[in-house]
Amino acid sequence: MRIPKLVLVILFCATAAIPFIATRIKANAEQKTALLSSDPGQYVGSESCAECHNNQTTHYTLTAHSKTNNDKYKVTERGCEACHGGAKQHVEFYTSAQKLIKEGKDAEAQALYDDGAKAKAAKMLSFSEISATQASALCMKCHENSQGRSEERFNYRRSEHMRHGVSCLDCHSSHSPKRTEFLLRDSEPNMCYQCHMDQKATFAKPFHHKVPEGGMKCSDCHNQHGGFAAKQLRNSVTGDMxxxxxxxxxxxxxxxxxxxxxxxxxxxxxxxxxxxxxxxxxxxxxxxxxxxxxxxxxxxxxxxxxxxxxxxxxxxxxxxxxxxxxxxxxxxxxxxxxxxxxx
Amino acid sequence: MTNQRIVFRLIRSCAGAIVFVLFVATAYAQSSVEKSETTQQTKKQEDELALARAAVAKPGEKPDKPETGRIIGRYSVQSSLEVGYRFENTRGNRDSFLSQVNVRDGLRVLEYSLDSRAIDGRGMLYDSLRSEVNNAGGDQSQNFSLRMEKARAYRFDSHVRRFNYFRTPGPNFARDIRNSDLRQQIADYNLRLFPQRAVRFNLGYGRSSAKGRYSPDISLSNDFFQLLGTTRWESNDYRIGMDATYGGWNFSASALHRRFKDDPSVVSKSFVDPGFLNPTDLATLTSLSRLVPIRSHATVVSGSLQGNIGDRVHVVVRGLHDEEFSRGIYTQSYLGNTTTANQRSTQTFDADSATKRPSDLVDAAISFDLNEHFTLNNSFRYSSFRIQGDMRTNQTTVNQTGTNPPGTPSISRTFGDRLTGLTSFWNTLDLGMNFGKKFSANLGWRAMQREVELLGIVTTTNSPAFTPSLRSKDEAESIDTHAFVGGFRVRPTNRTSFIFDVEHGTNNNAFIRINPLEFTRLRVRTQIQATDQLSFVGAFTSIDRVNPTPQVQNEADTRTYTASVDWNPHARVWVNAGYDHQNLFTTANLRYFLGSGASRVEVLGRLLAYGRMNSVFTNARFALTNRLDFLMVYYYIKDLGAPSATTGTSDTVLALPLRRHNPEARLSYRFNNHFTGNVSYRHFSYNERDLSVLDYRSNITTVSARINF
Structure with missing residues (x-):
């Protein structure tokens, strides 16, 4: 059987790259800094969050994420802390401040807040402060595997959306979604039109797939989380168009x-x-x-x-x-x- | 050649610009990598002291119960139902209206939704349930969905869609004479057992079916007859699968079995002879029976593996094998009068075919995080199928002239054996660069190799015996594609985003001749959030495809410009408006014949196809009072057709200049929290510039009531 040149080139490149990759893995393993602590001792439970972040908790209880808040999950995968990290230091810091305020020592409380080192240590991970790639990587921690649908998000890292700095949070809102289904910020196709506005005019043409009528969604044909085919197209069950x-x-x-x-x-x-x-x-x-x-x-x-x-x-x-x-x-x-x- | 030079220059300039921008931006980003945020996560820092004061002021307070509708047992339930009646009035070509819009008079369940959730997130039967119905009762597109789940126990998804299609033949039969009036239903049911656990099982069933009328045709003695037939096909998919997670690796395996059947038939004694098809031949058809059953089945097995090697290497491998088999039978008999004076003709025709298709698909992808800013990605796809089929036909024709005895049966047999094969390899290698919010970019190379093979033998004989012979090679093409892909996204400020993409590639061959030997796709998009209430989106897309082969000389250029504005000054007003201009131009060499017999003339000409489309779209919502809500939608399309230009005598100019208005207004009055009345009006106006017979004007009024309960 004749092996196409392209395959030979790829195999050669892949083989040549293995030692390089292995070296890089070893060299970089120690450099990687985890965004979230893996120490279970740093996790105190979502109930503590509700004491202050009332509004967020109210919305959160309605979402699918709230079902992680039980003992079937590891403490590092439960509730608010699954995304924002262990809250022990955060809670201790702010409880101390609240105690001072209760005692009428506002100035001391303010001084505590102004203590940069302590405040920094108590800071929770905020998604507004990390890059699209980092934010998406955190979501993928759970949603790439058992939380996700089969193979749906396997190729997210190489998706067109990821390449263009579109994070999960650009389409999904974990705290206050417009659509409870999949925690979407808006319904399809309106959400897609926010960037792909040119398609709105195309779907208004006399003969079109029934997307404006609600009969179809963009995600019926395109895998918004990334696929192997061009234009993030899905495959039929037989691997065809x-x-x-x-x-x-x-x-x-x-x-x-x-x-x-x-x-x-x-x-x-x-x-x-x-x-x-x-x-x-x-x-x-x-x-x-x-x-x-x-x-x-x-x-x-x-x-x-x-x-x-x-x-x-x-x-x-x-x-x-x-x-x-x-x-x-x-x-x-x-x-x-x-x-x-x-x- | 001038165009080629322009394209080359454009590519060189773009590539140079990308490389330059990448270097500058990388240097800039490296020197000032800052904490970034996603586009929709920008928010003000909370006043921590105020937050603490608020917490202290309400010690121990639990979160308010969210707005959850009625409480039934341990569930909160929200539901709404909108029922209405559509009044449709169309002037002009109603068939044309039905082809495009297909909305008719009648009662509709315009919308129904039910959302039920366990108050504490854990219910006995389900944690959450959502059901939706849209446009039920006869609209062209209807939806029914149900989704329910219980964490770690099951998740059930079902979705049923119905589409009503109506396709008119229209007077311009060159567009399509075979109209149809079909109802298609696509249903999909999926049950996942033990979601969120290490081992999950998937069961699924899908059913797709269509039935309705269609109009095939038949040629008798060089005359054409439009027939009226019924078609009904259905496909049933049965799926089973399993997913597992172990040691950070995800495994997935699934199997599918599909059974498909198609039973179109024509049994009729009344026929339409569209005289314009062949006004000089006056054959008649007395009776016809045609049955074309097809049965096929497919078995698909697939598996995948995904995981990480260390912290920085991400791997996905997926494989799929598909075995399909199809059997088709075609039986037809008819009785008619030929164009020969006083001659009757009886013909029976039957065909039997069997086809199999094994196919394979393998995907593999790897990502390597070089550091926190650079990622090397490689995606590879192998796909292959070989469609191998054979068929044999028998045709017996008996002619009878006047009262003479029937003539000798004329028997014709055809044996065919055919193989259609495709093997393709794709590979995309790219380097992704990400420097937070400010800058991300990618540079890559895409390569593809495809081998297409067509082999076959078709033999027509009047002998009942068939001597198999070797298939002859009809066509074998090998196509290599190489493309450069690149792009970047820059966010100079928190409120501005600029995206640039380019892909330029070459093919060394073209399987179909409109495939380009060179292609360039360029896209620029910008998003500007001027204020919290006002945002703009602008986009430009350019696609050039060229096949300069002398016989072909195919060139297709597309330019699309889009601009839109979103204005939401306060909660009571929202306006979205946009304009889109699309310019299409295609040219290709044509070769065809005019006349017949000795007067036949070969024409070597050129096709010049134009589309110059202007679209305006507006969506606006105004909450006039606390109870009165006004929604306005307007879509306008105008295709200017071909520009005035000097064309050669053998040039064929192709365009369809037209205009279409589609305004809509909807007024809603909320009587109380449970009841809202709506009245909406929608107008469609369609006008073709050169041919008015397909024009129509339609008014659709809908009166509806919405109940929230």
């Missing part, structure tokens, strides 16, 4: 496949989001859409006119109305079980 998730009748397999459908994808002829042309085609005229490929091209169809399986190039009289719509005869244009020319 996501279009086949709903348009199952185009899946086949057919004896005579219209090869571009499977090799290039549906977008070779269709505009997936929306179009002013019927059937979301890329051209308003079917025959010209077909002729763009089936015109005087060596190999399409067939390397020459004697190609046995693909039929000859179109020689019809295009002045005759009956030949002006190719799919009138070539009815099974996505694939046929009885004719090589999809009739």
């Amino acid at each position: 996501p279009c086949l998730k709903c348009h199952t009748d185009k899946q086949g397999p057919f004896v005579f496949e219209h090869a571009p459908v499977k090799a290039e994808g549906c977008q070779a002829c269709h505009t997936p989001h929306g179009s002013t042309y019927p059937k979301m085609l890329t051209r308003p005229s079917v025959r010209l859409l077909c002729l763009e490929c089936h015109s005087n091209t060596p190999g399409v169809p067939g390397e020459d006119d004697t190609g046995t399986g693909l039929g000859n190039r179109p020689t019809h009289n295009l002045a005759d109305p009956r030949y002006q719509n190719c799919t009138l005869c070539h009815t099974d244009i996505h694939g046929s079980n009885k004719h090589p020319s999809f009739r």
